Amino acid sequence: xxGVNHQxxxxxxxxxxxxxxxxxxxxxPIPEPRDGEFVAKILYISLDPAMRGWMREGKSYxxxxxxGDVMRALALGRVIASxxxxxxxxxxxxxxxxxxxxxxxxxxxVSKVDPTLAPLPVFLGTLGMPGMTAYFGLLDVGRPQPGxxxxxxxxxxxxGSVVGQIAKIKGCTAVGxxxxxxxxxxxTKTLGFDAAIDYKSEDVVKSLKQHCPxxxxxxxxxxxxxxxxxxxxxxxxxxxxxxCGAISQYNNTGPVRGPSNYLSLLVNRASMTGMVVIDxxxxxxxxxxxxxxxxxxxxxxxxEHIVKGFDTCPETFLKLFRGExxxxxxxxxxxx
Amino acid sequence: xxGVNHQxxxxxxxxxxxxxxxxxxxxxPIPEPRDGEFVAKILYISLDPAMRGWMREGKSYxxxxxxGDVMRALALGRVIASxxxxxxxxxxxxxxxxxxxxxxxxxxxVSKVDPTLAPLPVFLGTLGMPGMTAYFGLLDVGRPQPGxxxxxxxxxxxxGSVVGQIAKIKGCTAVGxxxxxxxxxxxTKTLGFDAAIDYKSEDVVKSLKQHCPxxxxxxxxxxxxxxxxxxxxxxxxxxxxxxCGAISQYNNTGPVRGPSNYLSLLVNRASMTGMVVIDxxxxxxxxxxxxxxxxxxxxxxxxEHIVKGFDTCPETFLKLFRGExxxxxxxxxxxx
Numbered sequence: 117x118x119g120v121n122h123q124x125x126x127x128x129x130x131x132x133x134x135x136x137x138x139x140x141x142x143x144x145p146i147p148e149p150r151d152g153e154f155v156a157k158i159l160y161i162s163l164d165p166a167m168r169g170w171m172r173e174g175k176s177y178x179x180x181x182x183x184g185d186v187m188r189a190l191a192l193g194r195v196i197a198s199x200x201x202x203x204x205x206x207x208x209x210x211x212x213x214x215x216x217x218x219x220x221x222x223x224x225x226v227s228k229v230d231p232t233l234a235p236l237p238v239f240l241g242t243l244g245m246p247g248m249t250a251y252f253g254l255l256d257v258g259r260p261q262p263g264x265x266x267x268x269x270x271x272x273x274x275x276g277s278v279v280g281q282i283a284k285i286k287g288c289t290a291v292g293x294x295x296x297x298x299x300x301x302x303x304t305k306t307l308g309f310d311a312a313i314d315y316k317s318e319d320v321v322k323s324l325k326q327h328c329p330x331x332x333x334x335x336x337x338x339x340x341x342x343x344x345x346x347x348x349x350x351x352x353x354x355x356x357x358x359x360c361g362a363i364s365q366y367n368n369t370g371p372v373r374g375p376s377n378y379l380s381l382l383v384n385r386a387s388m389t390g391m392v393v394i395d396x397x398x399x400x401x402x403x404x405x406x407x408x409x410x411x412x413x414x415x416x417x418x419x420e421h422i423v424k425g426f427d428t429c430p431e432t433f434l435k436l437f438r439g440e441x442x443x444x445x446x447x448x449x450x451x452x
Numbered sequence: 453x454x455g456v457n458h459q460x461x462x463x464x465x466x467x468x469x470x471x472x473x474x475x476x477x478x479x480x481p482i483p484e485p486r487d488g489e490f491v492a493k494i495l496y497i498s499l500d501p502a503m504r505g506w507m508r509e510g511k512s513y514x515x516x517x518x519x520g521d522v523m524r525a526l527a528l529g530r531v532i533a534s535x536x537x538x539x540x541x542x543x544x545x546x547x548x549x550x551x552x553x554x555x556x557x558x559x560x561x562v563s564k565v566d567p568t569l570a571p572l573p574v575f576l577g578t579l580g581m582p583g584m585t586a587y588f589g590l591l592d593v594g595r596p597q598p599g600x601x602x603x604x605x606x607x608x609x610x611x612g613s614v615v616g617q618i619a620k621i622k623g624c625t626a627v628g629x630x631x632x633x634x635x636x637x638x639x640t641k642t643l644g645f646d647a648a649i650d651y652k653s654e655d656v657v658k659s660l661k662q663h664c665p666x667x668x669x670x671x672x673x674x675x676x677x678x679x680x681x682x683x684x685x686x687x688x689x690x691x692x693x694x695x696c697g698a699i700s701q702y703n704n705t706g707p708v709r710g711p712s713n714y715l716s717l718l719v720n721r722a723s724m725t726g727m728v729v730i731d732x733x734x735x736x737x738x739x740x741x742x743x744x745x746x747x748x749x750x751x752x753x754x755x756e757h758i759v760k761g762f763d764t765c766p767e768t769f770l771k772l773f774r775g776e777x778x779x780x781x782x783x784x785x786x787x788x
Binding site: 345 | 511512513676681695696697698701707708709710711712713714715716717718719720721722723724725726727728731
């Protein structure tokens with residue numbers, strides 16, 4: 117193959133909000149597959165809050181991206197060359213292919229995508245890692261029972277939007293917390309949540325009291341910070357808090373804000389449990405089948421926020437932290 | 453009956469560390485039992501960190517003590533008069549009899565004590581509420597497995613001292629955190645913990661790394677604050693944190709210090725779960741039998757820190773927050 121592969125490589129560990137200079141855009145030839153590898157042309161790059169964590173040094177559930185390495189990112193591509201027995205040219209693939217235009221891969225963490233089942237962007241959102249995070253975090257960790265009230269923050273985001281819809285499917289009351297009127301309307305009118313709370317304009321504790329008259333039995337936390345503390349005041353006995361993320365804290369230059377109201381866990385015999393979606397990899401396929409069924413039945417809606425242009429990758433990523441996306445934030449890199 | 457009953461009544465809701473004026477010592481006649489009641493002469497009053505919470509207004513697992521009411525306290529007494537079918541004069545009883553010299557009770561929350569099984573003070577400590585808290589908090593919430601490392605804070609206190617000993621009985625490594633050399637020696641030399649960390653003179657994170665080379669699988673938290681944050685840096689995948697109390701925070705005049713490092717729960721798929729011992733009331737008797745067996749076998753040691761004199765009640769209570777007790781803090785009010 118001839119031609120150029122552009123890649124965003126990590127140039128520096130960000131302090132606070134990442135800036136363009138924290139990556140360096142490099143050029144290299146489009147790779148040739150080695151034995152056991154395929155090469156994919158990347159069509160969509162997934163932009164996820166977790167990527168901010170991967171840029172940070174220190175022990176986590178996955179090693180950090182090394183300085184100079186291609187920035188880790190989930191992406192969807194089409195195989196253009198293959199020396200791997202199980203991947204053929206023309207197939208669509210989804211996995212940690214990186215922030216680049218072309219990727220060579222040995223298939224680790226990569227799954228195939230059937231483009232006849234759903235539009236390609238859905239495989240990065242509701243049928244991809246964010247959807248799996250919502251599914252397993254809510255059902256396995258949150259364990260909602262019919263009639264319970266499930267609150268989710270980041271409710272208009274890729275994970276939160278799915279959490280609330282699954283809660284409804286399971287017979288719960290779903291209350292979303294999001295920033296701004298447009299997101300709140302999306303959550304209630306488009307997705308069918310019972311209520312949405314605009315944390316930018318409302319007193320969250322007061323609104324939780326209003327929309328959760330029987331208190332909160334399950335809280336799926338994507339944001340941490342003040343909102344976590346507000347929810348802790350309204351949980352009931354035996355409540356389950358799923359710690360999925362804390363986007364409000366990821367760009368802190370000082371310490372993370374710990375939940376001041378955590379002793380509500382004691383008073384309510386409640387729990388707060390962390391989850392990482394990769395633990396459920398062996399159940400992704402069956403979860404995706406169930407979710408695809410809900411989508412086909414009109415019970416689960418998927419929304420993607422698609423930005424075009426590989427070069428905008430760093431700036432588009434920051435939309436996550438500025439709350440500028442509704443639904444799954446994706447970068448469209450090329451046509452299929 | 454004739455004679456005077458002295459009572460400490462809550463006079464004001466404390467701000468910060470309680471002071472003597474937050475209670476008022478009143479006199480009344482020794483009560484006569486009404487139908488269905490007994491009257492007990494109180495011999496020992498239990499002084500527990502939870503009492504600080506009961507003085508605070510606001511929703512908790514139990515209503516606060518009302519201003520003007522006798523201060524709620526667990527106590528052990530001997531029945532001196534009875535119009536209750538199931539309580540006889542001469543019997544020993546343990547329950548929420550209050551901070552007073554004589555108590556009338558209908559028996560709610562009161563259990564009988566067999567003084568031939570153990571010295572009376574043990575029934576307020578290892579065989580009483582603190583022992584039950586340790587037993588159920590560790591075994592039901594912490595769920596330690598043989599070979600795991602259990603860390604407990606407040607390790608020389610009434611609850612912590614039992615937690616570490618049960619951890620040893622269950623085949624775990626037990627590491628205690630306590631303040632001062634004397635407490636640390638008590639924990640290792642008398643109680644047989646594998647190690648003790650003196651948070652007043654050691655770097656807790658560094659010492660945890662040293663004594664918990666395989667990380668921490670169970671943490672039983674009695675103190676909150678900086679120590680909780682230190683432990684959170686050393687937990688391993690699937691760790692269980694039992695939130696039993698947070699004595700370092702009870703006298704805060706500002707907000708509670710939330711655990712800054714709580715996102716370690718996410719990274720480690722760990723959980724933090726609150727517990728309140730009264731939930732296990734229907735299993736107290738069988739737990740006490742098992743613990744008495746361990747005591748008889750020399751596997752479980754009980755230590756009480758006994759202060760004499762009803763009038764010292766407020767000042768003695770404050771020893772808990774000043775870390776001045778080793779073992780269960782009790783006030784001896786009268787001879788049997």
